[in-house]
Structure formats: C-alpha cells, structure tokens
Amino acid sequence: MGRPPKLYSFPDVENDLAPNLRKYILAEQKEALARHGKFRVGVSGGSLPKTLSRALLAPNPPASLDKWEIFFVDERCVPLDHDDSNYKALKNDFLDQLPEDGPKPKVFPIDETALDDPQEVADQYEQTLVSTFANRDSVKLPLFDLILLGCGPDGHTASLFPDHALLRATDAWVLSITDSPKPPPGRITLSLPILTHACAIAFVATGGGKKGILKKIFEADDEGRALPSALVNEGGGDKVSWFCDSAAVEGVGFPKRTSVI
Numbered sequence: 390m391g392r393p394p395k396l397y398s399f400p401d402v403e404n405d406l407a408p409n410l411r412k413y414i415l416a417e418q419k420e421a422l423a424r425h426g427k428f429r430v431g432v433s434g435g436s437l438p439k440t441l442s443r444a445l446l447a448p449n450p451p452a453s454l455d456k457w458e459i460f461f462v463d464e465r466c467v468p469l470d471h472d473d474s475n476y477k478a479l480k481n482d483f484l485d486q487l488p489e490d491g492p493k494p495k496v497f498p499i500d501e502t503a504l505d506d507p508q509e510v511a512d513q514y515e516q517t518l519v520s521t522f523a524n525r526d527s528v529k530l531p532l533f534d535l536i537l538l539g540c541g542p543d544g545h546t547a548s549l550f551p552d553h554a555l556l557r558a559t560d561a562w563v564l565s566i567t568d569s570p571k572p573p574p575g576r577i578t579l580s581l582p583i584l585t586h587a588c589a590i591a592f593v594a595t596g597g598g599k600k601g602i603l604k605k606i607f608e609a610d611d612e613g614r615a616l617p618s619a620l621v622n623e624g625g626g627d628k629v630s631w632f633c634d635s636a637a638v639e640g641v642g643f644p645k646r647t648s649v650i
C-alpha cells in the first residue's frame with residue numbers, strides 16, 4: 390500500500406470508539422467549515438447510524454449541525470419508512486434523537502416516486518448531487534468533506550459488492566444495482582471514484598462478525614486486495630481511517646492506533 394490507511398482499534402464501542410469517532414468527525418467538520426462554511430457528509434446504512442448516534446449525541450450534538458448536509462452513500466430502493474431503508478435507520482437512530490429546539494442537518498433522501506426503477510432513482514439522486522455541489526470544483530466529481538462507510542462481512546461497502554461489475558464503473562456518480570447479493574436486490578450506490586475522491590473517508594466496523602474479512606482486507610493478498618473495501622483503501626490511501634473494536638481486528642497484523650489525537 391502506497392499511503393496506508395489508519396487503523397484504529399478500541400476495546401469498546403460505547404466508551405472508546407464512539408468518543409474517538411466524535412473527535413475525528415468534529416475535526417473534519419472544523420476543516421470543512423473553514424473551507425466552505427458547510428459540512429457535506431455521505432453516510433451508510435447497516436450498523437453505522439447506531440454507532441454514529443453514540444458518537445454524536447453525547448454529551449451533546451454538534452453545535453453547527455445546521456451547517457451539515459447529509460447524503461446517502463447507498464440506499465435500498467424501498468419506501469423511506471420501510472425497515473430496509475438506510476434513511477429510516479438514520480432517522481430512527483440519529484435524526485429523531487436530536488433535541489427538538491436544537492440545530493438540524495439538511496438531509497437528502499432518495500426520491501420515492503420510481504422505486505421499481507433503480508436506474509431512475511440513481512439518476513435522480515445524481516441530479517440532487519449535481520444541483521447541490523454545482524458551485525464547487527466545477528463539479529468534475531462532487532467533493533464530499535467526509536464519507537462514513539460500513540464494511541460487510543463479505544467486504545462490500547456502500548452497495549459495491551465483491552466481483553460485481555459496478556466496481557469498474559467510472560462514468561456515473563450514482564449507480565444502480567438490481568442484483569444485490571444482500572437483500573433487497575434493488576439499490577443505488579455512489580461509485581468508487583466518488584467515494585475515494587472525498588476529503589476524508591472513515592470506515593466503522595465492529596463486532597466479531599467482521600474479523601475474518603478485516604484480516605483479508607489488511608493483509609491485501611490477491612483475494613483481499615480486490616475486495617470493495619480494500620479498493621477504497623487503495624484509492625483513498627491515507628485519507629482513509631478505520632474505526633474498529635478489538636473483536637473486529639482480532640488477528641489483523643496491520644499496525645493499529647489506539648486514539649485519535
């Protein structure tokens with residue numbers, strides 16, 4: 390690996406990982422606000438929203454939350470109130486837990502009008518990105534301030550799955566998938582180049598169910614190197630940080646850090 394990612398390992402999610410993730414996110418927020426007065430964040434579904442809320446809600450939500458713009462790195466093509474919806478997970482675990490009278494982020498869910506046509510959902514979401522990011526960068530690629538990713542037990546991240554043709558897609562910002570190996574089959578996802586273009590990229594992977602796959606990703610042999618999460622490591626280099634607990638990194642030989650400075 391040229392510019393290796395940072396691998397953080399914490400004994401416990403609640404007491405160690407969450408406060409360090411908070412410190413990291415607030416540092417990225419500070420830099421983003423200094424750069425352009427906004428904090429544009431891409432979030433995942435799965436287990437991420439729960440850990441995010443542990444990190445951000447206590448002792449109090451960030452004061453500048455009204456400067457946050459939250460997008461989804463991937464979404465399942467289901468109604469926003471469906472249990473499989475990544476938006477619903479973020480809403481239940483984080484948005485609905487914010488104090489009523491406090492600042493609120495601006496959130497960009499998918500359009501629900503064409504859920505039976507994932508390509509249409511992807512095109513609409515790409516248009517959302519185009520209109521939001523249009524004044525920056527001359528928009529060759531949207532520049533997220535922070536991307537927060539999960540890593541599935543098979544090494545997938547966002548809705549980019551091992552060996553899938555979407556891993557080679559470079560033209561569109563938002564891609565559709567109709568044969569996701571993990572249900573539901575219809576989904577949209579940011580493409581790999583958009584993920585790795587971000588200013589900062591953080592994976593959150595916890596629990597013993599992740600340990601085998603993290604070993605493969607960080608050992609990066611032929612099989613491991615080709616996994617979607619490993620491709621983010623390769624493309625993002627030292628912009629990438631992994632927030633893991635001891636159970637997830639057991640047996641991983643890669644150098645580990647124990648605290649965000």
Ligand SMILES: O=C1O[C@H](COP(=O)(O)O)[C@@H](O)[C@H](O)[C@H]1O
Binds near residue numbers: 465540548
């Ligand atoms: O299906 C998905 O899975 C991944 C990983 O989820 P996790 O529960 O193993 O953390 C998630 O990052 C992605 O957003 C989601 O759609």
